[in-house]
Amino acid sequence: MGKQNLEQTKGKIKLVGRVKGIGNDNAKKEGFTKSDKQFKSLQFFLETSTVNQVRVELFGMERDEVVAYSMKARQSKKIPWKNRKNDFGDYKVLGTGCYLEVDPSDSSKKLRQVLPEFDAVDYIKANLKDGDIVRINGEIDFQEYENKQGKVVSSKKFIIKSITKIDEKLDFNSPEFKEESKFEHDIVINDVMLDDENKRLHVNAKVIKYGGDIVDTSFTVDTEKYPKLAGNMSKRFGFGDAIKVYGLVINSVVLKEADESLEDTATDEFDDWGGDEEIKKDFDNNYMKDYIQELQITSVDSSTYEPKKYKEEDLISADEDAFNGDINSGSATSGDDFNDDDEMDDLPFE
Structure with a gap:
């Protein structure tokens, strides 16, 4: 239950590792919410060492509108959902940052795509495969729910906010290897x-x-x-x-x-x-x-x-x-x- 005048406790995660399980049939799911909005979700593991693997997730659903922000004007505006893929000049739609493809204009960089979570699910699934090395920045979603026995239990979900493909190899057994699985x-x-x-x-x-x-x-x-x-x-x-x-x-x-x-x-x-x-x-x-x-x-x-x-x-x-x-x-x-x-x-x- 929410209380007023409480300061939000913020946090973030930073993970670097090898993708595992994105090729599974159940990695991506689609369906409809109770309010009859279509949703898409994606789950896979990120191996950050020989013994550690973190399940990361992304969930998105249809909305009435999205928010676009202009760095130049330093202000935001709302865009109808159906128009979210249009070009709005200086205003860019906010969402999940994806850096998974080579930039056609500069092969040394990754193409920047910022997509609403609903669209990012499809984009990440199409441009990522098991074995790819990625860097993920995100947040922890702490939740409480009542299980089948009627007991309130807590859970943690590790949510993707941005994902970048890394071309370098990751050798967990190398003496120089340093694990990145931080919060x-x-x-x-x-x-x-x-x-x-x-x-x-x-x-x-x-x-x-x-x-x-x-x-x-x-x-x-x-x-x-x-x-x-x-x-x-x-x-x-x-x-x-x-x-x-x-x-x-x-x-x-x-x-x-x-x-x-x-x-x-x-x-x-x-x-x-x-x-x-x-x-x-x-x-x-x-x-x-x-x-x-x-x-x-x-x-x-x-x-x-x-x-x-x-x-x-x-x-x-x-x-x-x-x-x-x-x-x-x-x-x-x-x-x-x-x-x-x-x-x-x-x-x-x-």
Whole structure:
């Protein structure tokens, strides 16, 4: 339910990886909404490393009109939907940025196409194939819905705002390879909980969407990699605090030994047959798959920290439980050093 006078918590993602699954029959879908508007949607995975892959999405539907903007006049105007593909001079229709084809006038550049999401779905599907390397800039759509059991659960969708095809090869196994699967987001703290067993600090937070809708979601901090960051968050964060966080979009599968006491039975050269053990691990009972899906915080912008920006009544309706777990009242001063690495305060996006 939306509330008035709440500041939208904005964010963005930046991904670079290999396209996977766009060739599948169900990658693109079409249909009609409840209001009888035609829609088109596109989903595929982006492999950002040997173990990480992020599902990205685009959804568009017919509208009554689109918005066109003029950089020269610095103003916008509305265009009827049926006329959206016409030439309006300095006014360009806003939408998804697509840079997938070679520019006929300059082969060193990609042709710029900005299309309403409805049209961008077809354009991306036609000009992208599995194995292509792309850069995606976008945003996270945090959502809540009621499942079949009647329980309210949260979900995250990674929405494409612009997509650029990269001609260079991407070698995940190269020593020079550096993964790009990043996010930044403004959040409002609910509470924090330490999970010693999994070496995680769970940061339960609220995001405020356009229009004032509030969605509960969660982030993590790896307490082994970032002990100072986790410690500061645990001690200082309290309900209603606001801050901008940065981190990694993780959706990976890791093979772990099911029983660490089990050792390799190959004791001599005769027992070692050689070959590649990786495929064998998928079928070996000594290994199990560990699925990791999280938005992992690696840094914060301490200059954005606003302790107790919101009160309980600002964020929680009367029929909700204000204390979903223990609330750490905390205390902090804006600008304090939260991070393990001071350089991580810098914005990780160009």
